Amino acid sequence: MRRDLGGLALLFLMPMLLIMIMALVQDGPFKDYKDRKFETLLLDQDHGKVASEIKKGLLASNQFDVVDSIDGKEVDLKLVKEKIQSGSFQFAICIKKGISAEIINSGNIIANQIGKKIGIAGTLPHRESRDSMNIELMFDPVSKPAFKIAITNAVEKLIQKAQSEIVLERIAGLSPEQSSDSSFDFEKTLRQVGVQEISSQNNNAAISKMNSVQHNVPAWAIFGMFFMIIIISESMISERLSGSWTRIKLIPGSFSHILFGKLFFYVVLGIIQFYLMLLVGVFVMPLLGLDAMQLNHSPLVLLFFVSCISTCAVSYGILLGMLFNSSNQALPVAAISVVILSAIGGVWVPVEVLPPLLKTFLLYRLCVGACKASIPFYCDKASSSILPFRPYCFCWVLRSVYW
Amino acid sequence: MVPQQIALYPTLSCSENLMYFGKLYDIQPQTLKNLIAQYLHDFGLEEHAHKQIKHFSGGMKRRTNIIASLLNNPTLLILDEPTAGVDVHSRNMILSFLKQYNAAGNSIMYTSHLLEEAEVICHEVLIIDQGKKIAQGNPKTLVKNHAVGNLEELFLQLTGNTVRD
Numbered sequence: 001m002r003r004d005l006g007g008l009a010l011l012f013l014m015p016m017l018l019i020m021i022m023a024l025v026q027d028g029p030f031k032d033y034k035d036r037k038f039e040t041l042l043l044d045q046d047h048g049k050v051a052s053e054i055k056k057g058l059l060a061s062n063q064f065d066v067v068d069s070i071d072g073k074e075v076d077l078k079l080v081k082e083k084i085q086s087g088s089f090q091f092a093i094c095i096k097k098g099i100s101a102e103i104i105n106s107g108n109i110i111a112n113q114i115g116k117k118i119g120i121a122g123t124l125p126h127r128e129s130r131d132s133m134n135i136e137l138m139f140d141p142v143s144k145p146a147f148k149i150a151i152t153n154a155v156e157k158l159i160q161k162a163q164s165e166i167v168l169e170r171i172a173g174l175s176p177e178q179s180s181d182s183s184f185d186f187e188k189t190l191r192q193v194g195v196q197e198i199s200s201q202n203n204n205a206a207i208s209k210m211n212s213v214q215h216n217v218p219a220w221a222i223f224g225m226f227f228m229i230i231i232i233s234e235s236m237i238s239e240r241l242s243g244s245w246t247r248i249k250l251i252p253g254s255f256s257h258i259l260f261g262k263l264f265f266y267v268v269l270g271i272i273q274f275y276l277m278l279l280v281g282v283f284v285m286p287l288l289g290l291d292a293m294q295l296n297h298s299p300l301v302l303l304f305f306v307s308c309i310s311t312c313a314v315s316y317g318i319l320l321g322m323l324f325n326s327s328n329q330a331l332p333v334a335a336i337s338v339v340i341l342s343a344i345g346g347v348w349v350p351v352e353v354l355p356p357l358l359k360t361f362l363l364y365r366l367c368v369g370a371c372k373a374s375i376p377f378y379c380d381k382a383s384s385s386i387l388p389f390r391p392y393c394f395c396w397v398l399r400s401v402y403w
Numbered sequence: 404m405v406p407q408q409i410a411l412y413p414t415l416s417c418s419e420n421l422m423y424f425g426k427l428y429d430i431q432p433q434t435l436k437n438l439i440a441q442y443l444h445d446f447g448l449e450e451h452a453h454k455q456i457k458h459f460s461g462g463m464k465r466r467t468n469i470i471a472s473l474l475n476n477p478t479l480l481i482l483d484e485p486t487a488g489v490d491v492h493s494r495n496m497i498l499s500f501l502k503q504y505n506a507a508g509n510s511i512m513y514t515s516h517l518l519e520e521a522e523v524i525c526h527e528v529l530i531i532d533q534g535k536k537i538a539q540g541n542p543k544t545l546v547k548n549h550a551v552g553n554l555e556e557l558f559l560q561l562t563g564n565t566v567r568d
Contacts (some may be wrong), residue, residue, distance in 0.1 A: 242409060
């Protein structure tokens, strides 16, 4: 063990370090917007009901901290722009003067129309609606489109709620003698029909959350398994250069047995390495303030995937070892090709966001399968995706061995 | 076959290397251990059995390289310059062993640039120059027939004195 500490570090410590750093780095981007709290800059030039409703709604959601004054001074448009451009705030809501009045005017128009239809006498004062009144959202220029859409939807929902309440108040104002029921819970009534996420799995399993750990631990553990190709190819090249290879080939008996013996050893090593990384995901990640890795309930499926990945990694190492004449040639190719394969294999980003062209590559299925086999809610999908791929996997192995 | 390169694993010890190659020959573990112990004794390496090859001198590496090829008791042993770059003692030990091995009824095919070695240990030599055979026979007979002092003189006589690249 002490003889090759560098090799051991390459096989176990480096992947461990890699998955920990990658999970930490990608924790922010991976976090669901629901899990984050945003500081929101609110520019209220209206000082009416709409602004107070939006502020109340944002605070009630527990996702937003609303800031409408800085250093005791109410924010103005210039300051809002400065703060957004400097990145101090990711977005700002600007409520221009007259927004509440416009919504109340719209409410009056709607209430008058409804009152006329249901036979309530009396009209509320109103004027012609203006088209150009908007509540404005200002985003940090680097904000992602998905973030903008999520925030826009959230604010629109709050505006609609404020509008609905105003309309109801206005309708009630048409006949003041019939005072509205103060115990009526408007929000609760609106929430009678909502939206709820359910599990796609048959056994009604709890809905698992995709997070940085769930993606990064299996993905980079697979990447780490491919570190082995550097060791294997270098060892094979030095064996060949030193003449050990010739000595081994001259030994009576089948050369394939010896080669498969080497392959088996490294495959087992790769499997051990992968499971060690999963243990890091389960036990070490929480110590770093991340979520613990959730493993699926089909250990055999996972073992099958990991064995295939490890076999491919080792075969690829053998292939490079046979193909190149020196470590100087093999190592850059090994390192760069692993990065390329991992990119098209769904290691860098979930495969769902890869362009269609890259999805057509054969190799991605195996890596994706293994990633998904580690994750509970992907288990069934993974097992079906690997089956058509098996022949390619074993062809690759055979081709490497008999090169 | 004993390759010219040191065909051993530098991070493994001498005995680990021999055990590895011996196991590939499918030799029973106990037989293999005894065989290795015997050869290590014969080649003066028993004290260094557990040292890593990378810490060996050139001569020790050469001797281990030869032992690794002897483990399956080959009746024909092919050696490619087994004394290249070794000290005088190691060279003497290797040549003495080869004589004994040959005397025990085994054949040896020995490739070398050192013609005096061939003259000492070979019953028959084949001299090749630029891929072509230029002489073949018993060393003493060849020397006598060409009226030269030794094989080296014979080689120069047959090939000329110019330097070859």
